[in-house]
Amino acid sequence: MKKLWTLALKEVRLAFRDVGMLVTMLVTPLVLTLAIGAAFSGGGGTLSDVPVLWLNRDRGTLSQTLVDVFDSEEVRDLIALEPVSDEAAARARVERDEVAVLVIIPEDFSDRAFPQAAQAQQALGLDLTAMDEARFEALTDVQKMELGRIFAQAPTSDAASPVTIELYASPDWRLSTAIVKSLVTQGIEIMNLQTQGVRVIMTRLVAAQIASGADMGARLSAGAFDAATVEEPQTSDLPVRLQIVAPGGRGFNWLDYSATSLSIVFLMFAVTAGGRTLLAEREWGTLPRLLITPTSPLSVLVGKMAGVVLTGLLQVLVLWGATSLVGAHWGPPLLVPLALLVLVTCASGVGAFVSAWAQTAGQASAIGSAVTLIGSALSGSFFPRANLPTWVQQLSLITPQAWGIEIFSKLQSGHGLADVLPLFGGTLLLTACYYSLAVVGFRRQFR
Amino acid sequence: MALVEVQNLVKRYTPTGPNAVDDVSFEIHAGEMFSLLGPNGAGKTTTISMISTLLAPTSGKVLVDGFDVQADPMAVRERIGVAPQDLALYYDLTAEENLRFWGEMRGLGGAELKREIAEKLALMDLTDRAKARVKTFSGGMKRRLNLAIGLLGNPPLVMLDEPTVAIDPQSRRYILDYVKQMNVNGTTVLYTTHYMEEAQELSHRIGIIDHGKLIALGTLEELTQQVGEHETLVLKLHQEEGGAALAEALRGSEEVLQASASDGEVTLNVRSAQAALPLALSQAAGLGLSIRTVDIREPNLETVFLHLTGRALRD
Numbered sequence: 001m002k003k004l005w006t007l008a009l010k011e012v013r014l015a016f017r018d019v020g021m022l023v024t025m026l027v028t029p030l031v032l033t034l035a036i037g038a039a040f041s042g043g044g045g046t047l048s049d050v051p052v053l054w055l056n057r058d059r060g061t062l063s064q065t066l067v068d069v070f071d072s073e074e075v076r077d078l079i080a081l082e083p084v085s086d087e088a089a090a091r092a093r094v095e096r097d098e099v100a101v102l103v104i105i106p107e108d109f110s111d112r113a114f115p116q117a118a119q120a121q122q123a124l125g126l127d128l129t130a131m132d133e134a135r136f137e138a139l140t141d142v143q144k145m146e147l148g149r150i151f152a153q154a155p156t157s158d159a160a161s162p163v164t165i166e167l168y169a170s171p172d173w174r175l176s177t178a179i180v181k182s183l184v185t186q187g188i189e190i191m192n193l194q195t196q197g198v199r200v201i202m203t204r205l206v207a208a209q210i211a212s213g214a215d216m217g218a219r220l221s222a223g224a225f226d227a228a229t230v231e232e233p234q235t236s237d238l239p240v241r242l243q244i245v246a247p248g249g250r251g252f253n254w255l256d257y258s259a260t261s262l263s264i265v266f267l268m269f270a271v272t273a274g275g276r277t278l279l280a281e282r283e284w285g286t287l288p289r290l291l292i293t294p295t296s297p298l299s300v301l302v303g304k305m306a307g308v309v310l311t312g313l314l315q316v317l318v319l320w321g322a323t324s325l326v327g328a329h330w331g332p333p334l335l336v337p338l339a340l341l342v343l344v345t346c347a348s349g350v351g352a353f354v355s356a357w358a359q360t361a362g363q364a365s366a367i368g369s370a371v372t373l374i375g376s377a378l379s380g381s382f383f384p385r386a387n388l389p390t391w392v393q394q395l396s397l398i399t400p401q402a403w404g405i406e407i408f409s410k411l412q413s414g415h416g417l418a419d420v421l422p423l424f425g426g427t428l429l430l431t432a433c434y435y436s437l438a439v440v441g442f443r444r445q446f447r
Numbered sequence: 448m449a450l451v452e453v454q455n456l457v458k459r460y461t462p463t464g465p466n467a468v469d470d471v472s473f474e475i476h477a478g479e480m481f482s483l484l485g486p487n488g489a490g491k492t493t494t495i496s497m498i499s500t501l502l503a504p505t506s507g508k509v510l511v512d513g514f515d516v517q518a519d520p521m522a523v524r525e526r527i528g529v530a531p532q533d534l535a536l537y538y539d540l541t542a543e544e545n546l547r548f549w550g551e552m553r554g555l556g557g558a559e560l561k562r563e564i565a566e567k568l569a570l571m572d573l574t575d576r577a578k579a580r581v582k583t584f585s586g587g588m589k590r591r592l593n594l595a596i597g598l599l600g601n602p603p604l605v606m607l608d609e610p611t612v613a614i615d616p617q618s619r620r621y622i623l624d625y626v627k628q629m630n631v632n633g634t635t636v637l638y639t640t641h642y643m644e645e646a647q648e649l650s651h652r653i654g655i656i657d658h659g660k661l662i663a664l665g666t667l668e669e670l671t672q673q674v675g676e677h678e679t680l681v682l683k684l685h686q687e688e689g690g691a692a693l694a695e696a697l698r699g700s701e702e703v704l705q706a707s708a709s710d711g712e713v714t715l716n717v718r719s720a721q722a723a724l725p726l727a728l729s730q731a732a733g734l735g736l737s738i739r740t741v742d743i744r745e746p747n748l749e750t751v752f753l754h755l756t757g758r759a760l761r762d
Binding site: 002003006007010013014017018284286289290291292293294295296 | 531
């Protein structure tokens with residue numbers, strides 16, 4: 001076992017010290033992924049004119065504060081706000097990644113967020129958010145009395161059941177969504193300050209009026225509420241909840257697609273090159289030397305292929321991390337490594353198969369490249385697999401690339417382990433086929 | 448006691464092809480320095496490959512320390528170290544990493560391996576280049592490292608296949624001195640070469656191999672005695688061409704037993720240099736050739752090879 005590990009580590013060390021190999025394994029797929037993702041996807045987004053849909057159903061006026069935030073001088077160039085009324089159509093546009101976010105303000109937003117203002121609006125036609133001392137003084141006694149009643153008796157906002165602003169956001173516009181979320185949060189803060197301020201002002205004004213006017217005080221006392229209940233309000237946050245919702249199934253996204261499919265393509269290049277080293281070692285003279293150490297030929301073969309698998313696994317893990325940093329989504333973090341292990345093992349089977357049947361390292365290299373490119377084209381690594389004819393899709397299942405695309409399509413659209421297990425099974429079956437053919441080839445070659 | 452027993456060894460690469468090794472038998476005793484001397488393609492490497500379990504013999508038998516190379520190859524591999532003729536190194540690893548890798552593949556580990564690596568680096572004068580990648584080494588340094596790897600674990604039998612090919616004289620001297628020292632310390636050595644001088648300098652016994660056949664076997668004295676009281680006359684010509692014609696012209700004469708030519712040099716195995724020289728000079732003049740130098744040599748392995756095959760060793 002220690003010798004297997006020694007052999008495997010040697011393979012990894014040699015692979016990662018070869019500059020040409022590093023370019024093939026890591027730099028090229030990363031650059032290509034970014035280029036294709038940027039060219040074909042809106043996923044990268046821009047930091048100006050972020051398209052935001054605005055569905056405002058609020059019966060009250062409180063939500064106007066949010067509009068003011070989005071319409072402010074500071075963010076006018078950043079956000080392209082488009083009011084809409086058809087929710088289904090708006091959601092569809094998000095799902096098609098045409099826009100970054102749909103902001104939905106519910107119709108009871110003002111009523112639930114600031115019930116006193118809603119009642120004042122309903123009973124007196126007053127906009128409390130615009131109320132100040134001068135406007136209060138201009139009110140009639142009846143209006144003042146009614147305001148006092150509202151502030152004493154109106155239901156307080158329910159913190160346990162907050163009103164929700166929904167951000168229906170495309171996962172491909174992550175940065176843009178973060179900006180919109182930040183702006184909405186800022187708007188809620190402003191609303192919070194506004195309503196707190198109005199509450200305090202109104203409570204004090206009503207209390208002062210009761211204290212100064214006996215007639216008013218008597219009428220208020222004789223009224224339906226106890227003046228003593230008009231107390232300084234407790235400071236509390238506005239009961240507004242922000243909920244970010246992603247579309248249920250992720251739509252097609254070039255960055256995601258190319259990140260995974262191209263990583264598998266270049267994994268194939270790396271593992272076929274790794275398998276080729278078995279022939280190269282024969283040419284270097286190191287294979288004969290290995291075979292006269294006290295190590296069985298099978299151990300030498302297994303150790304070398306373990307090294308190829310380990311190298312491939314490190315390669316795709318690095319690519320996963322790097323492409324994720326620029327926004328590519330591979331799937332649930334716990335399942336992605338498992339999927340990668342299955343795919344790397346399968347790809348190493350192809351590498352072993354090519355090496356076992358090639359005569360020289362140069363021949364293995366040429367065949368490996370051809371097998372990789374043809375397999376990638378057939379499986380749809382460079383364009384959406386779904387666009388390929390059905391028979392091509394089925395034929396391409398002899399390649400690890402096709403299984404990889406199928407697996408990651410499932411994982412990227414939110415499917416779980418149970419959904420991808422059959423695909424793992426298919427991939428492992430293919431792996432067994434390639435390794436069986438490789439063993440036949442190796443026996444023929446090294447007998 | 449024989450550490451290596453080679454019995455009627457035959458290797459044929461294709462069923463209808465010639466025998467690369469043809470019915471070869473010899474023994475190497477424990478502590479002995481044994482050389483296989485022969486020109487390129489004579490079958491030296493094939494013989495070593497079979498002794499080291501890399502190639503299966505077509506027929507015959509090889510025992511190393513009593514273990515049959517075919518029946519018990521792992522036991523044989525544990526007892527041998529090999530420095531192959533072609534450098535077998537990982538050029539992108541450092542000297543130390545190469546030694547560690549090959550040491551671990553021989554089953555060494557821990558403090559023992561660490562000590563072995565330091566010792567071999569020091570012995571091969573590579574300590575200061577231990578952390579450098581092998582691809583930056585000179586040819587001589589690579590050869591020394593190649594040899595050091597073959598010695599890891601201090602196996603009782605070391606096989607060195609042409610270890611001084613294509614290196615500078617300084618590295619060659621270093622390797623020859625080390626091989627001698629290693630043998631003095633008790634290691635049995637099987638050394639192959641096509642350099643007569645190396646075989647003469649190093650060996651207790653020498654096997655001369657040509658076209659797959661072992662044509663002579665013995666100590667240097669035993670082998671040169673086969674030539675008898677003959678002398679070797681070496682004529683260097685001013686011309687590059689014409690040596691073959693002169694050798695051909697001299698071959699029929701009574702004084703000349705054998706004649707061969709290469710690279711503007713004619714080598715004659717003669718009964719008496721004094722008697723043969725005037726004849727050679729006259730024949731050369733007749734062919735329009737002029738002689739630059741004349742060298743009269745005592746019988747040596749070159750003479751023996753010429754005597755046995757009719758060809759110079761370097762042909």
